[in-house]
Amino acid sequence: MNLIQYTNRNFIISTLVVLPFVCVGLFFSIKHFVEDEIDEKLRVDELRAVTAIKNSEDLPNLSPVFEVKEVSGPAKQILIREVYVYDPIEKEDELFRELSCVEEINGKYYSIEVRDSMLETKDFLIAVISVVVVLMMLLLILSYLLNRRLSSKLWLTFNNNLKELNKFSVVDQKELVLEKSSVSEFESLNKALISLTNQINDDYKALKEFTENASHEIQTPLAVIMNTTEQAIQESKDSESAKALYKIYQSAKKLSILNEKLLLLAKIENRQFKNVELVDFSILVKEKISQLQELYEYLNIEVKYSSNDSFEVEMDKELAEILITNLISNAFKHNVDKGEIDVQLLPEKLIITNSTDQKVHSNELFKRFVHGGGKKSTGIGLSIVDTICRFSGLKSEISGKEKYFFITISKIQN
Amino acid sequence: MKILLIEDEPDLRSTLLNFLEKEKFAVYPVENVFDAEDELLVYQFDLILLDITLPDGSGLDLLPIIRKSQDNAGVLIVSAKNSIDDKVNGLDLGADDYITKPFHLAELNSRIRALIRRKVYDNKEVLSFNEISIDTVGKSVQINDKPFELTSKEYSLLLYLITNKERILTKEDIADHLWGDSAGYFENYDFIYAHIKNLRKKIQAAGGNDYLKTVHGIGYKYTAE
Numbered sequence: 001m002n003l004i005q006y007t008n009r010n011f012i013i014s015t016l017v018v019l020p021f022v023c024v025g026l027f028f029s030i031k032h033f034v035e036d037e038i039d040e041k042l043r044v045d046e047l048r049a050v051t052a053i054k055n056s057e058d059l060p061n062l063s064p065v066f067e068v069k070e071v072s073g074p075a076k077q078i079l080i081r082e083v084y085v086y087d088p089i090e091k092e093d094e095l096f097r098e099l100s101c102v103e104e105i106n107g108k109y110y111s112i113e114v115r116d117s118m119l120e121t122k123d124f125l126i127a128v129i130s131v132v133v134v135l136m137m138l139l140l141i142l143s144y145l146l147n148r149r150l151s152s153k154l155w156l157t158f159n160n161n162l163k164e165l166n167k168f169s170v171v172d173q174k175e176l177v178l179e180k181s182s183v184s185e186f187e188s189l190n191k192a193l194i195s196l197t198n199q200i201n202d203d204y205k206a207l208k209e210f211t212e213n214a215s216h217e218i219q220t221p222l223a224v225i226m227n228t229t230e231q232a233i234q235e236s237k238d239s240e241s242a243k244a245l246y247k248i249y250q251s252a253k254k255l256s257i258l259n260e261k262l263l264l265l266a267k268i269e270n271r272q273f274k275n276v277e278l279v280d281f282s283i284l285v286k287e288k289i290s291q292l293q294e295l296y297e298y299l300n301i302e303v304k305y306s307s308n309d310s311f312e313v314e315m316d317k318e319l320a321e322i323l324i325t326n327l328i329s330n331a332f333k334h335n336v337d338k339g340e341i342d343v344q345l346l347p348e349k350l351i352i353t354n355s356t357d358q359k360v361h362s363n364e365l366f367k368r369f370v371h372g373g374g375k376k377s378t379g380i381g382l383s384i385v386d387t388i389c390r391f392s393g394l395k396s397e398i399s400g401k402e403k404y405f406f407i408t409i410s411k412i413q414n
Numbered sequence: 415m416k417i418l419l420i421e422d423e424p425d426l427r428s429t430l431l432n433f434l435e436k437e438k439f440a441v442y443p444v445e446n447v448f449d450a451e452d453e454l455l456v457y458q459f460d461l462i463l464l465d466i467t468l469p470d471g472s473g474l475d476l477l478p479i480i481r482k483s484q485d486n487a488g489v490l491i492v493s494a495k496n497s498i499d500d501k502v503n504g505l506d507l508g509a510d511d512y513i514t515k516p517f518h519l520a521e522l523n524s525r526i527r528a529l530i531r532r533k534v535y536d537n538k539e540v541l542s543f544n545e546i547s548i549d550t551v552g553k554s555v556q557i558n559d560k561p562f563e564l565t566s567k568e569y570s571l572l573l574y575l576i577t578n579k580e581r582i583l584t585k586e587d588i589a590d591h592l593w594g595d596s597a598g599y600f601e602n603y604d605f606i607y608a609h610i611k612n613l614r615k616k617i618q619a620a621g622g623n624d625y626l627k628t629v630h631g632i633g634y635k636y637t638a639e
Contacts, residue, residue: 219494223516224425230519231433233582239630246584246632253586256516292596294567298608318498325595 004151008144015140022136023129030128031121035097038116039080042099045114046078053105063088064096065115073109076102085115094119157181161190168197170204171271204270211266218259225252261380264322265368268387273316281311282345284324289343292328300338307345313411315392323388326381327352327407333381334358334405350409358405363398382407415530418462419443420450420476421492422469430463433519439526447471454479459487460534461526464509466493466500477507488529492517518587520578527577543576544638545622557622567592568613575626575636584633610634 001009049068053059059068064085078101084093096115103110161178168176176197178190229249236242267273289305296303313320331341331354339355364370366386369379382398389396389409397408417439421427427443434441442457444450447470453459454476462480466473473491480489489509493500501512510533511525531539531550541548545558553569554561564572574591575583585603592609614624627635 215494219515220423220426223494224423224429226516227426227429227433227519230584230587231429233584233632242582242629243631249584250586252516294565295593295596295605298605329596 004148004155007151008147011147012140012144015136019133019136023133026132027125027129030125034121034124038097038118038121039099042080042097042114042116043078046099046101046112049112049114050103050105053103053110056106059110064094065117067111067113069111071102071109071111073102073104075104075109076100076111082118083115087117154183157183158186161186161193165193169271170200171274173201173205175201208270208272211263211270215259215263219256222252222256222259225249226256258380261384265380265384265387268319268384268391271391273319273391275316275318276314277317279313279315279317279320281313281320281324281350282307282309284320285343285345285350288321288324288328292332296332296341299332299335301332301335302338302340304340304342305345306343309345309347311345311348311350313392313394315394319388319392323385323392323409326385326388327409330354330381330385330407331405336403348411352407354405355403356400356405357403362400365398366396385409415461415534416440416442416457416459417526418450418453418457418459418487420445420447420463420468420473421465422446422467423465430522433523434526437523445469447473447476450476451479454483458485461488461490461529463526464489464491466491466504474504474507477504477509481508486533488533490525490529492522518584518590520574520581520583520587521591524574524577524591541573541576543579543625543636546572546576546617548573548576557617557620560620562616562620564613564616567609568616571609571613572617575634579625579636579638582629582633582635588633 045066049066053068059070061067064087078099080097080099083096083098085096085098086092087094095118097118099112099114101112103112157179158181161181164176164178168174176194178194181187181190226249229245229252233242233245233249236245285305286307289303292303327350328341328343331352334356335341335354336357341355342351342353344351344353365382368383370383385407386396388394393412395410395412397410399406399408415438417434419427419430419434419441421430421443422445424445427445431441431443442453442459444453445468447468462484464473464476473493477489480487488511491501491504491509491512492515493504493512494515504512510529513522513525528550531537537551539550541550547556547559548554549556550573553566555564555569555572556562571588571592574588585606588606588609589603592606610626614626618624625636625638627637627639629635
């Protein structure tokens, strides 16, 4: 429910709740005033009757609205009530408001009854209430329409700006441009958003530059260490110092691989891979497996590949290749002698199974620096797999059964 | 052979200078775009080693100047940025090859030799080591003038060994050269032993000498000693 609907709904509900009370209140107050009016008229009529009797005119008798009779007494106070009286014209009992009293005039007692039909009053009341209800309904509809028109006009800028904001991506490094609004709340929101996004853009740029600089700054000294030790190994006279130098060299090499992988993770998380296209995993996997044929023959590992369907994903091509490389690399690294790798391509799903002697089979392995016991592994390969999946609308899951390790890559269902 | 070495990092520059001079190249080291321009306008080089990130600009900006001033120089970009964009940009602008820091000196040597073979010798040079000779165009090997068969990995291993003869090559070095990024598929680098064993067997079967010495715990050395 949007804000306009919300306010309109509240407006309508509260109006509908208040309306019956207004009608009831109105009914009783109008009834009260009308009865007051009638009572006053009845009193005037009674005075007229008394005056007429004093002047000894004929006793006025106009049943049922006017009845005067001579009675024996005693005098009675004025009583006003509602009664049903037979109306000879209408030929039925009708509701009348009746004033009755017994007055002493010129030493005689007269009973005076003056009546006024309540029928007209009822009609009048109904008419008044109907008019009020209709008027209020009209007012309601009018204000609803007016509100809607005005609101959609007021919110138009807001909605357009929201669209712009949704399109905003820090990777594009474009400044957010918003429409000016005449509503001060919206305008201050715009100002806050613009300054926020500018800040994000600046930070992102700084982070990106840092990532690239870090790469350069670390790789260059590593290159110096590696190349200097390589050269020193050539020139070393005894095998002991050569081995010591080789250890330095190996560590520098490991550090350099680690650095490269961490940079890759940073780049993925900074969304710097943007060449999204439709990637066919069946083609990629087939290519990778045939490239590695010589390798698994040497390693005595049997590689099986079965494909039932194509698995196409909208993602960066380079990332897709890194993903497949890491998955297959993992299956090779943690395999056993004369082991096997089974790559299955199902509709919308890729399952890689490998024989292993390692015990850890949980999604914990997706965390950085967590490894299942392989001494040479950096503990980042599967973290890269998981990160690529997260940023490409994919899902990765690890499971294990006896001596087998499974990784499943599937699309996230929307 | 004249090489222009453009590298701003002093330690790396001196290591490379030291290495390349041992490999009998005439090396002209410079540390920035400004000095590189001076050298390029005065001398003709066979090869230019170009670092991309330089203190006074991008090495890529030098590529148009190299194209104008040099007749036949090969350009090998040496960069710390392992990004496809940089690689594609560099190659589009006229560089011949691209190597990412950190690299093995032997790998650098083999890239330089390959570039020089292509640019300077027009691929007419036949590489030989005693009775073994390699035709790098036909990618074929002869022992005592008799051709024999090698797989592509074995061929590239032999070429690498001969290009870097009399040098200790570490297991990492050989693995990276043969398998590139795929070297990461292995738990360790011992698998290259399989390549080495097959190559040895084939050469000996064809009547060649086994020049490949094992350097215990480190790697291998191709030597006539």
